[in-house]
Amino acid sequence: METSDFSTIISKASLIGKEMYQLIEELYPICRSITGNGVRETHRIIGKHVPIKTHEIPTGTNVFDWTVPKEWNIQDAYVLDPKGNKIIDFKKSNLHVVNYSIPINTKISLKELKKHLHSLPEQPTVIPYLTTYYNEDWGFCISNDQLLKLEDGEYTAVINSSLEHGNLTYSEYYLKGEKEDEILITCYTCHPSLCNDNLSGVSLVTLLAEYLSKIPLEYSYRFLFIPETIGAITWLCVNEKNISRIKCGLVVTCVGDSGDLTYKKSRQGNTEIDIIATNVLRNSGDDYALLDFFPSGSDERQFCSPGFNLAVGSLMRTMYGNFKEYHTSADNLQFMNMKSLEDSLIKYLEILFVLENNKTYLTLNPKCEPQLGKRGLYQTLGGQKINDTTKQAIQWVLNLSDGNNSLLDISNKSNLEFHLIKDAADILIKNNLLKNIIN
Numbered sequence: 001m002e003t004s005d006f007s008t009i010i011s012k013a014s015l016i017g018k019e020m021y022q023l024i025e026e027l028y029p030i031c032r033s034i035t036g037n038g039v040r041e042t043h044r045i046i047g048k049h050v051p052i053k054t055h056e057i058p059t060g061t062n063v064f065d066w067t068v069p070k071e072w073n074i075q076d077a078y079v080l081d082p083k084g085n086k087i088i089d090f091k092k093s094n095l096h097v098v099n100y101s102i103p104i105n106t107k108i109s110l111k112e113l114k115k116h117l118h119s120l121p122e123q124p125t126v127i128p129y130l131t132t133y134y135n136e137d138w139g140f141c142i143s144n145d146q147l148l149k150l151e152d153g154e155y156t157a158v159i160n161s162s163l164e165h166g167n168l169t170y171s172e173y174y175l176k177g178e179k180e181d182e183i184l185i186t187c188y189t190c191h192p193s194l195c196n197d198n199l200s201g202v203s204l205v206t207l208l209a210e211y212l213s214k215i216p217l218e219y220s221y222r223f224l225f226i227p228e229t230i231g232a233i234t235w236l237c238v239n240e241k242n243i244s245r246i247k248c249g250l251v252v253t254c255v256g257d258s259g260d261l262t263y264k265k266s267r268q269g270n271t272e273i274d275i276i277a278t279n280v281l282r283n284s285g286d287d288y289a290l291l292d293f294f295p296s297g298s299d300e301r302q303f304c305s306p307g308f309n310l311a312v313g314s315l316m317r318t319m320y321g322n323f324k325e326y327h328t329s330a331d332n333l334q335f336m337n338m339k340s341l342e343d344s345l346i347k348y349l350e351i352l353f354v355l356e357n358n359k360t361y362l363t364l365n366p367k368c369e370p371q372l373g374k375r376g377l378y379q380t381l382g383g384q385k386i387n388d389t390t391k392q393a394i395q396w397v398l399n400l401s402d403g404n405n406s407l408l409d410i411s412n413k414s415n416l417e418f419h420l421i422k423d424a425a426d427i428l429i430k431n432n433l434l435k436n437i438i439n
């Protein structure tokens with residue numbers, strides 16, 4: 001594993017950030033849900049970037065304590081006012097329909113209609129996003145400003161949807177590395193026209209997978225595109241016998257807003273991926289937040305349920321629920337920040353770089369310091385002067401490489417960036433002062 005492989009991708013990050021934004025733009029208009037053709041269309045587009053394998057799990061399949069639901073599809077939906085004007089139109093925003101609404105075609109009084117209208121009084125101009133997956137119902141979402149303007153009379157409500165026996169669709173992309181051990185990178189593809197939560201995650205996972213597929217890798221990677229909750233439960237149930245291959249993982253969501261990064265630790269809290277994410281954020285020089293695991297949130301709830309207890313954390317920017325645009329029409333393309341997308345991708349790459357290179361070495365010269373000067377390691381290296389930081393890194397690696405400290409441990413103890421420690425180890429290996437003891 002050469003440093004240059006990851007750094008080549010990182011050097012293209014601003015280009016990849018633009019590609020991430022373009023993918024979000026392309027996926028934005030599609031009406032997705034936990035099942036249905038919007039998901040299939042989304043996965044078809046993801047498939048243009050990476051050769052995903054799509055699985056269809058039939059309605060009624062039992063997955064642990066859950067059952068795969070009926071498949072939902074929608075063609076159109078609208079409300080006509082008493083004068084026949086189309087005042088709510090699914091074709092203008094798919095958030096207007098409560099996701100998973102049953103079909104309806106009815107004339108209805110304003111009073112009755114209001115029982116099926118949802119708005120956000122505290123944010124009167126935006127359309128909220130609501131779902132009714134496990135309770136057969138119907139409804140429309142509108143801005144509170146619009147709700148207050150509705151006049152009495154007979155309205156027409158039409159939802160041209162279907163809720164029938166079908167399938168739950170999920171896809172995976174498996175990228176083979178040197179080792180069988182797998183790194184799980186997951187996102188959910190069940191939200192309709194919403195960007196930060198979660199098209200930002202979908203696009204980051206897709207582009208990350210595409211670029212990682214071009215470089216040699218130590219670990220194998222499994223990228224999941226699943227509906228949130230039911231998809232993670234289904235995937236864990238269908239793949240239960242292979243779960244022991246998973247070394248660790250990350251749930252990717254909310255990576256495109258302008259806020260600082262947030263890392264939510266795995267349930268175990270002190271696994272290698274938790275320590276790496278903390279190390280990378282601390283050394284970034286940017287503000288960040290670290291959160292201990294809590295049992296609400298995204299699919300880490302399933303991966304970190306006690307029966308699996310996987311080392312799965314989640315790296316986000318502003319956490320779901322903590323930005324006012326969350327689950328509203330304001331979580332749109334304008335809410336996306338290209339620099340944030342780029343920065344989020346870089347942080348994911350840096351975390352994976354550390355994971356790939358976190359080896360444990362043994363000094364071959366444990367009795368007192370080796371004489372660096374005679375090896376050209378004290379003042380110059382190939383004509384290039386070794387600077388103080390590199391010298392410090394070399395000293396740390398030599399001293400702590402007693403077989404008990406990984407490069408990550410040395411980075412943490414020395415407060416020097418992992419890259420510096422890894423470069424120092426590479427120099428020492430070339431000079432026969434260090435050997436790899438664990439694979």
Ligand code: ZN
Pocket residue numbers: 191197320327
């Ligand atoms: Zn959400």
